[in-house]
Amino acid sequence: MILRELNRLLKEAVETAQRAGALPAELELPEIILERPKQASLGDYATPLALQLAGKVGRRPLEVAETIVAHFPATPMLARVQAARPGFINFTLSQEWIARQVDTILAAGETFGNIDLGKGKKTQVEFVSVNPTGPLHIGSARNAVIGDTLANVLQAAGYNVYREYYINDRGTQFDNFAATAYVRYVQALGIDEPMPEAGYFGQYMIELGRQLAAEYGDKFLHMPREEATRQLGEIALERTIASIRQDLELIGVYYDCWFSERSLYQDDTFQKVMEILRAAGMVEEREGAVWFTATKLGGDKDEVLIRSDGTPGYFASDIAYHYNKFVVRGFEWVIDVWGADHQGHVPRMKIMMQALGLDPDRLTLLLYQLVTLKRGGEVVRLSKRTGDLITLREVVEEVGPDAVRFFLLSRAAESQMDFDLELAKEQSNENPVYYVQYAHARIASILRKAGGIDYRAGDTSLLQHPSEIALIREMLRLPEIIELAATRLAPHHLTYYAMDLASAFHAFYRDCRVLSSLPEDEAITKARLKLVAATKLVLAKVLRLMGMSAPETM
């Protein structure tokens, strides 16, 4: 990868300068920063290394930069290494070298862009994990898109990634849900029955009650209410999970595991965890409940583990669940993707790790800000309880899965975003995803028309047009983008890269004709067919990383 090579060459240059006495022998190098200058005229990469060293060396930054440049080793990769005011060192890649990279990309195929940052680290990304008490809404879809794309990116960055959905199939909310299912079922049979106060009032529960009544008749009236609620709750749970799974599949999200909260209590996991916490002195009984004393390790407040009615609360499950992740299943790194409404919980999760004797850095809580939902400018307050929803399914049907993913992906997780359903419908045809996909389809069309031409022997060194070079340059950024997105857990960078890449292709398409019937064009045609084939590969790769389709025609 280019960045690593430049890093190595820079260090070599500094050492050479030191040996020649041009720089002090004792010099602590900072971490080398390499970036793409905003202005193309400044070159492909730049480093402020000399600016950082100037103070230590006691000389003007520009002088230091010139000294490093003077001792910079020769390499075929670079056409120019230049010191620039106030003290940057700018690197310009050689055109010949760039052109040859088309062959490198084609040889790498689908693995082009992959890096070995993760070194196979066993990593789990847990995302969405909303209560299975209703359909997925568009806000949860942001979680799905961030989590799924991040998992893709980490995979490409060399991590061994496992995707998981945590099902809250027990607890207060689940009980409310089961109670609602029972009441709506009874009502569907024409019996007057009041809704539980904390029930789920959405239309979809009425619908579910009707279905249950139609399928099972009055079967559940002939057993104790408690038993009927339990059984109906199970059926309703199963259906809701199935519908959530289908909703997620609509936008191309699949899991390796759907993990049941209940299962944590079906073996001795929970007991074991309680023993560890007790041994660590983190458990206290008070007010009839059992508490996790987070305050002992600097937490802002203690948390209930076992409620006064004897049932474990969500935090007890969370601890057992993470014990299962790290100790039982041996994940080295776990990322939980959470909405910002769970942020207060983050410090306690870190304390929990300490209490379990695990390194808190092995757990990353990735928070994304909530989506403000609007319908024609009016804010829609989301609630499954009251039933006011904009469902993911509804939006996908209106706008299409790729546009939904692109929209939700293109903002940084920490930025709040507005989603206006009416606006999304209106503008769906203008979604940038089509710009990217169109570039892919255009290439597919060229390759179809090229039909029988065997371009395998094409000479890529013929690719010297500025638009050709610019396009290849853009492709060479892919590994850097993957590294950026992976290290900063910021998959939104992919969307911007995809647009830049498509833009570079469209410019090439304008300037350089690929197919020609003239005999004298044969060589350049073959070279350009290689170029567009490589571009198609990279576009498809980026689209796949983002979980979107790469159409052959549009």
Next chain:
RNA sequence: GCCCCCGUAGCUCAAUGGACAGAGCAGCUGCCUUCUAAGCAGUUGGUUGCGCGUUCGAAUCGCGCCGGGGGUACCA
């Protein structure tokens, strides 16, 4: 009250502490007899909420205000 996130073009948002702050959409002007016009070229639009600091350099870091969102349950 305290804690967390955010405030950048008309709108939705990008921008590792780096060089002249960028896209998409919306607006305006042009370009289809040759590989897909879902495209291309040009153009309008900014005191990066306000103030003070930190340093070679601040949209980015610190402090104080102002504004928006979220949290502060024996819900999850």
